């Protein structure tokens with residue numbers, strides 16, 4: 001999978017892209033991520049990337065020419081998804097990340113300033129994506145969030161297939177159960193007895209119960225969306241009565 005990121009602030013992206021999970025994915029040849037500086041495609045000697053909005057008002061607008069030239073420089077075809085990170089976009093979800101992981105080529109445009117010339121959206125952008133309802137200073141962090149969420153679904157990026165598929169949100173769409181490691185007692189707090197029992201059926205039941213308890217308490221909206229089987233519905237009933 002190839003991902004081209006277009007930005008006026010490449011420095012925000014280099015660190016995170018070259019470290020961690022994404023570095024391994026790139027080294028293995030699973031992801032080809034490139035950072036393109038929109039300013040390299042400006043058309044005047046002052047390298048102007050933004051200008052005042054027609055009609056007046058505060059804030060600057062990203063000019064169309066450098067963005068068009070930057071997009072054209074990476075080479076797109078009819079299957080390329082050209083995504084504008086924008087507060088007005090559709091909210092990124094686990095489902096969306098999984099869908100995008102099937103694509104061969106993504107182009108991510110990071111906005112800054114108050115906005116981007118509408119003609120870029122009309123002619124180039126196939127989709128606008130937001131990462132949530134809070135105001136950031138630009139689309140760079142959202143682009144990193146999107147890439148991280150997508151990369152986990154690219155085969156070979158995360159080690160065991162298990163950990164991608166069985167993740168919270170993925171399996172049943174519930175929050176994770178509590179987990180513990182050694183020591184058995186830490187500052188007077190003991191690991192729940194059942195986890196030391198070696199009884200796998202009992203452990204499974206405890207984990208289901210605790211995942212449901214947590215989800216009911218913190219994210220009841222996820223309970224409503226989850227397709228619970230008979231056993232899980234029974235556990236939920238018991239928790240609710242407690």
Ligand code: 9D3
Nearest residue numbers: 085086087130131132135136137138139142
């Ligand atoms: C018109 C008022 N503002 C919209 C709320 C203008 C504006 C503020 C901040 C326009 C762009 C930005 C920069 N943010 C992004 O580019 C962005 C973003 C975000 O701020 N929150 C969540 N997701 C995203 S994706 C891109």
